[in-house]
Amino acid sequence: MSTARQYFQxxxxxxxxxxxxxxxxxxxxxxxxxxxxxxxxxxxIFTGMSPSAHATSSPEDPxxxxxxxxxxxxxxxxxxRFFVICINSLGSCxxxxxxxxPDPATGQPYRTSFPVLSLEDVANAGQALxxxxxxxxxxxxxxxxMGGMTALxxxxxxxxxxxxLVLLSTAxxxxxxxxxxxxxxxxxxxxxxxxxxGNYPADAGPITGMRLARKLGMMTYRGAREWEQRFxxxxxxGERQAGNAFALDFEVEAYLEAHALKFIGxxxxxxxxxLSRASDLFDVxxxxxxxxxxxxxxxxxxxxxxxxxxxxxxxxxxxxxLAAGLxxxxxxxxxxxxPSVQGHDSFLVDMDRFRPVLSAFFA
Numbered sequence: 001m002s003t004a005r006q007y008f009q010x011x012x013x014x015x016x017x018x019x020x021x022x023x024x025x026x027x028x029x030x031x032x033x034x035x036x037x038x039x040x041x042x043x044x045i046f047t048g049m050s051p052s053a054h055a056t057s058s059p060e061d062p063x064x065x066x067x068x069x070x071x072x073x074x075x076x077x078x079x080x081r082f083f084v085i086c087i088n089s090l091g092s093c094x095x096x097x098x099x100x101x102p103d104p105a106t107g108q109p110y111r112t113s114f115p116v117l118s119l120e121d122v123a124n125a126g127q128a129l130x131x132x133x134x135x136x137x138x139x140x141x142x143x144x145x146m147g148g149m150t151a152l153x154x155x156x157x158x159x160x161x162x163x164x165l166v167l168l169s170t171a172x173x174x175x176x177x178x179x180x181x182x183x184x185x186x187x188x189x190x191x192x193x194x195x196x197x198g199n200y201p202a203d204a205g206p207i208t209g210m211r212l213a214r215k216l217g218m219m220t221y222r223g224a225r226e227w228e229q230r231f232x233x234x235x236x237x238g239e240r241q242a243g244n245a246f247a248l249d250f251e252v253e254a255y256l257e258a259h260a261l262k263f264i265g266x267x268x269x270x271x272x273x274x275l276s277r278a279s280d281l282f283d284v285x286x287x288x289x290x291x292x293x294x295x296x297x298x299x300x301x302x303x304x305x306x307x308x309x310x311x312x313x314x315x316x317x318x319x320x321x322l323a324a325g326l327x328x329x330x331x332x333x334x335x336x337x338x339p340s341v342q343g344h345d346s347f348l349v350d351m352d353r354f355r356p357v358l359s360a361f362f363a
Contacts, residue, residue: 028095
């Protein structure tokens with residue numbers, strides 16, 4: 001059994017961790033599989049920064065999902081065994097309440113009046129959805145990238161919520177390098193005159209800023225070794241555009257441009273700014289005064305941590321830190337360090353390496 005996108009409206013006032021509140025915010029989600037009579041076979045997936053809740057296809061929505069080769073019948077997260085819930089992050093623009101959503105008090109989009117977003121808020125909205133669905137304890141929480149931080153926030157704030165925890169290409173907190181990159185991306189967007197202090201119309205916006213931010217992002221999501229193997233110094237076919245001294249010459253330039261143009265047609269700029277900042281603000285040490293104190297609040301029985309050796313955004317040393325910090329008596333902690341050349345995005349594209357590790361854990 002599966003469903004197309006569904007919506008849950010939280011009742012009343014939702015208090016935000018860093019101040020402010022939302023009135024009756026909405027959480028968008030999709031489900032696959034069936035909840036068993038014991039209600040103990042549910043898996044929640046918290047997403048990275050840009051995906052929607054559509055992790056995989058279904059009869060109700062046959063379009064390919066962003067994790068098509070991981071979630072589904074006979075796949076590592078097997079929807080014949082598990083009831084899988086993928087949650088669109090609070091603050092996003094794919095159905096959950098975010099800066100592009102109308103403020104009930106005014107009927108106009110929140111824009112920059114949206115309260116400061118934290119990944120703890122994203123996790124708490126997810127926990128409210130689980131309570132609505134009548135699920136007291138999950139089989140697993142799964143989170144790649146920003147979703148792994150959200151998974152940690154959920155496990156720390158709600159001890160006992162899940163028996164297992166799966167963290168992919170993520171960290172206890174962002175490194176200065178990652179913060180610097182995201183800060184520059186946000187500045188690119190805010191410096192675009194079309195951003196208009198966040199008050200751009202729904203059918204327009206800071207296209208140039210978003211293009212540049214996405215290109216810089218893609219340069220951190222993939223690995224230099226992959227690009228050397230994939231593009232080398234291959235030139236764009238066809239003659240140079242007449243009269244343009246700076247037309248795209250190289251295939252890698254065309255690749256970045258294509259990804260940037262696709263992204264700006266899908267994602268709201270203010271939502272991007274809020275989610276990006278939330279990723280920088282997250283720190284396990286905020287829950288107890290130190291990273292180790294925060295880790296002690298996690299009560300999962302089994303933990304799987306996966307890192308990629310070429311990831312520069314969440315270096316594999318951060319996954320080693322997670323595995324060491326979450327190690328505890330009577331807890332099985334597994335660390336997989338994969339030699340993929342595709343960098344941070346490996347969990348989306350290098351399925352031949354990720355599938356066996358996830359399959360073994362869920363078996």
